[in-house]
Amino acid sequence: MSVFRAIVFTAAAAGLCVGLTVTAIQHVGPIPLILKAEVYEKQAEAARQAAPAPEAPAAASAHGQDGGGHNHAGHDHGGHDHAAAAWEPTDGLERNAYTALFNVVEWIGFGLGLAGLLVVARRPASWREGLFWGLGGFAAFALAPGLGLPPELPGAPAAELGARQAWWIGTALATASGLALMALGRSVLLGVLGGLLVVAPHVIGAPQLAEGASAVPDALSRQFTTAVTVTTFISWALLGALTGDFLRRFGGAELKS
């Protein structure tokens, strides 16, 4: 089997297992909190539309206020793109089916990355080796970005999306590279450089709103942060262990050299 095929098989099998498992866990952890937050979000939205909202954010005033105050048809609150025009799944089965589907897609994607890097680094494939890499993935793609940008509930105030996505991705990549340098680098200097890469994104700092009242109670947000962090920990640990084990099974002789 070619190396690429072995990686794809590994990632598909591991991603499917993790995606479905994590969907089940999300239904007792984060998702009930998302649904609760949406109740607050909709209340705040309704209140904002009922009042003339002098403190409306720039994005809202740009497309809602200039038609005499009553052209709120299709009006969407600022910075939040459940755009009225875009298709969205209906609540219930359809919405949950898409969540499951995207969880599987997401974790197959992470599985491809993890299995590929295991091969690039020429590490022996085993469940335990994979588990350590999975813990690295958890640190890079959940813990580190979550320090600056805690998992958000719908309705919580947040800085501009593009800036947050850029910081999030930059932090994940810097942390992953930093951990790799510390774990695999052949000199102390590389280890120190790795440490600096892990710290740097937090010195730069995540994009934050100066102020902004949240529609969602703080207690709910804190609960959500815990639920997401624990869920992603399970996902990454499982993805790592399964990827290591499947790669050993599917990889055969090519990957043992």
Next chain:
Amino acid sequence: MLHQSTVTIPASTSKSTSAVAQALFAVLLGAFIVGFAGFSNIGAVHNAAHDTRHANGFPCH
């Protein structure tokens, strides 16, 4: 494996180079998939992946 002679070294080197290339391609493909599911700003994709993004801690909205 340790007693492979020097004759096989060029072959196994090119084989492992190709293995690394294939593995890097898999990593890129994975990054593309994660980017599409977690970071795409297309409205319909955002709405379908909404709960996945929130529940995995990705920036959303």
